[in-house]
Amino acid sequence: MSIGIVVFPGSNCDRDVRWALEGCLGLPTRFLWHGQADLGDVDAVVIPGGFSYGDYLRCGAIARFAPLLAAVREFAAAGGPVLGICNGFQVLTEMGLLPGALTRNARLHFICEPAPLLVHPGNCGWLGAYAEGERIVLPIAHGEGRFQCEPDQLAALEANGQVVLRYANNPNGSVGDVAGITNAEGNVLGMMPHPERAADPSTGGLDGQRLLTSLRAWVS
C-alpha cells in the first residue's frame, strides 16, 4: 500500500503528512509533484496544507489547473480515497470535487489553536474509526477557513449527512459550523483542521491519528 502526497510550490505540510503517516504509523508514502500527469499506483491521495502557488488570486484557485489534479479527479471519480487538509480542502472546493468555498475568517485573524470538533462519520471512509457525535480536538491554522455556501446547498449537505466535521466553538464564522465535508460517495474528505498534527502525543494528542490509520483498514 502507498499513499500519495501532492506537492505544489508553496505546500508546507507535505512533510508533516509524511512524518505522520510514515514516521508515526509506518504507512508508506510517495510525494507527487504537481506537474506530473499520473499518480502511479497509489492507494490514496492526500492534498496537504500550505499556500499552493502563493494562494494567488484565491486559495487553491491556481492549483486546480495543475496537471496532477486531472489524475486526482479521475482517481476520486473511481472511488479512490482523497483527503484535502486546510489548503487541500480549498483546492478540492476550487476544483469542484466538494461544494462550497473557503473564505476569509470572520474576524480577519489567522487562527492557530486547538479546535474542539464533533464528528459525524456517516459513510465517510476516512472517519470510520470515530463514533457518531464523538468529540475530538484537532489543531487548526488558517486565515481563510470560513466555509461558505448558499443556504439551500448547506441544507442539502446536512440532509445527505455530508457535514462530517463541525466546530464546537465555530472560531472562523463558517456557515453551519462546518469544519469538514465529504462528497456524497464518502471517499473525498475536505477539512480545515490538521489531523497530521495530532498523530503523536508530543505534538498535540492522538485524535488525528485514527483518521490516518483508518486508511489501512479501508484500502486493504
Next chain:
Amino acid sequence: MPLFRARVQVSLRPSVLDPAGEATRAAAARLGVGGLRKLRIGKAIDLELEADDRATAQSQLELLSDRLFANPVIENWSLELLEDGGERPA
C-alpha cells in the same frame, strides 16, 4: 491580430460576508468619515488580449472570468471590453 483591452470586476456575492471590507469601513470611521453604510472590496483585473475578432475576445474573456478569475460560489463578475486596440504594432 487585433489587440483588445478589457477590465474584469470581481466582487463578493451580496450574501457573502466581507470581513476585510468591514474592517476598512471601521478604519474610515476612525478617519472621520462616519457615514459609510456599505464598503465591499473586490478585484479589478486589467487585460490585453490578442484575438481574431471581438466576438472571440468576448467569449475567451467570459471563459476566463467564469472559470479562473471568479469563483461563482462566492463571487460575481462583470466584463467590460474597453476598446479594439487595432493591429498590434510589430
